[in-house]
Amino acid sequence: MVPFKLSKELISEIQTLIVARQDGQLQAMLEDVHYADVAEIVNGIDHIKQATYLIKLLDSDKTSDVLTELDDDLREAILKRLSVKEIADELEELDTDDAADIVAELPPERAKKVISHIEDKEHAKDIIELLRYDEDTAGGLMAKELVQVNENWNVLTCVKEMRAQAENVTRVHSIYVVDDEGRLKGRLSLKDLLTTSTKTHIKDVYISNVDYVDVNTKDEEVAKVMSKYDLEAIPVVDEMGRLVGRITIDDIVDVIKEEAEKDYQLAAGISQDVEADDSILELTRARLPWLILGLFGGLGAVFIMQDYEEFMSNPELQDLFFFTPLIAAMAGNVGVQSSAIIVQGLANDIVKGSLWNRLLKEVGLSLINGLALAVLVLAFGYIMNYDISFSLTVAVALICVIIVAALIGTFVPIVLDKRGIDPAIATGPFITTSNDIFGIFLFFYIAKLILHF
Incomplete structure (x- = not known):
């Protein structure tokens, strides 16, 4: 084709x-x-x-x-x-x-x-x-079309009923078994159905182990269950355990796609579900809140830099200001990297274990990355004939900023997730802005300690 x-x-x-x-x-x-x-x-x-x-x-x-x-x-x-x-x-x-x-x-x-x-x-x-x-x-995802059989039927009756039901079902993924009250009991193997005597009762051959979800289960949780167990369809039961529908993989693909689009927009600092052809008002309402947050973050950085304005009056320290974009950029990049990995892990339900162990792991990783980048900064300082104490200040500050940014990028998404807030929000301007502020503050504070001004 x-x-x-x-x-x-x-x-x-x-x-x-x-x-x-x-x-x-x-x-x-x-x-x-x-x-x-x-x-x-x-x-x-x-x-x-x-x-x-x-x-x-x-x-x-x-x-x-x-x-x-x-x-x-x-x-x-x-x-x-x-x-x-x-x-x-x-x-x-x-x-x-x-x-x-x-x-x-x-x-x-x-x-x-x-x-x-x-x-x-x-x-x-x-x-x-x-x-x-x-x-x-x-409940909002499921379809009512499915094939179900009663545990008290024999195989012959079951086959006749299945033929009638299948006329209204586009694709038969599974055969579900219910009791007289309509409660889900299990699933029926087509192989067992074909190889069993026509007089055998379904309750003697059905498989009781069946994955299912409740009508009130959130769509994201349904997606996790179906992904984990590689299911093409999953039955849905009501509050009384009665079989009321099924969800097929095509509907879950749509859920995953929509969730990915929403997370991508949150990471980009867009707080509502919008599209490129939406009205100017809708796009403004979605973007403006995060831009305001970025504005306040920038103003915060301005106030921090004003506290260290004596740098500008000291010819030996003026060059430090030229390194503030580098420090801010590295803080933002590391924070976004760390938070993106954690958010992905939370979405796939693979972030397990102690928070402290994860933070310690992130410190170790950041230390290695920070040392590697610090060596490059020292080499750059040597080539540019900077004073060794000056280059060392930038290198130490860079290591500290990277470690702090990684900790924030790891800690914030986990805390948000535990409080029921979409952790994807942490991969956008929230992390970038906060790390910019922390990064600039640490930079000048460490410079003050090392250079003794």
């Missing part, structure tokens, strides 16, 4: 066919194109009317999936141009989790009308149930 590649020429050709109302040619051209690629085409069409026309033209069994792949703003704009009945027809073709996501984006009154137009009332009931859960929980 040749990978699909979107081009301006293809977009232009499709738009020309739309303007000319060449419906048959458009349908033939896109008939064998994967829905994700069709979504890429629709995303590339500049005119919303033409994008909507294409969605209305194609069959709902394809465009329903296309809608789930569209950019959020474009999907919202297209949904506004579809009738209540047209949206309901699209939802009929989707799994309940994807259908619930689209309904959640609609205004409340319109959402009610759309649900009332869904002909499959069981499907509509499942969508309504999923809307009760917060979107960042297992």
Whole structure:
């Protein structure tokens, strides 16, 4: 299969066919194109009317999936141009989790009308149930479509029921076993099912060891469980232990992607989930708080430097000011490196053991790095004919700054995580600003001790 590649020429050709109302040619051209690629085409069409026309033209069994792949703003704009009945027809073709996501984006009154137009009332009931859960929980992620069998059935009855249920399931990852109350008991191996007598009861062959999550489990925790145990799907139970749905790997990939994007923005000093095409007001609200923090941090550094203004009046010490950017930059870089490693470890749940042991390890690592960089500073001082005490001052200060910055970069994310705050916030301007201030203070304080001014 040749990978699909979107081009301006293809977009232009499709738009020309739309303007000319060449419906048959458009349908033939896109008939064998994967829905994700069709979504890429629709995303590339500049005119919303033409994008909507294409969605209305194609069959709902394809465009329903296309809608789930569209950019959020474009999907919202297209949904506004579809009738209540047209949206309901699209939802009929989707799994309940994807259908619930689209309904959640609609205004409340319109959402009610759309649900009332869904002909499959069981499907509509499942969508309504999923809307009760917060979107960042297992309940908000799960789909109702799954294959479940009763532990009291024999193998023959089980196979008949599975055939009926599988018609509504896109992909059968697992066969779940429940009791008469619907409580999850375990999972059924397809191999055991095929090699067991048709009269054997399921309770005699099912596997009781099954990983599951509660409807209120946070999506990040679900992602950790599925990643740890390499699961393609995981069952979801309610507060009474009853099987109510399943979460598949495609939904978890979306969660991981969104979390990575959020952490990246936090690390860059953006406090809200924004995109490049958001309004100026939204982008300003997301960026300005951290810029203000950086401003105050810079002002703090100014006040520290003013306390040591006698450097400027001493010709032998004036050159120290030229090294302040070096000290501040190294402090910020080391702090960000340390915090990034810790944040990654916390995200993957591999930061274990004593905090003190981790801090001691970081001190050892920083000492090695600091000594290596200090040697380079001393060599630079020798080449530039700086006084040995001057070069030694910069070198010692650099070692101390690196150690302190590494400790802050390690300590802060762990403390934030224990207090329920996203530790990714520590990899951005928070760490950089604090380490700049500490770095400049340590630099001048150590200079004062060594040079005796």
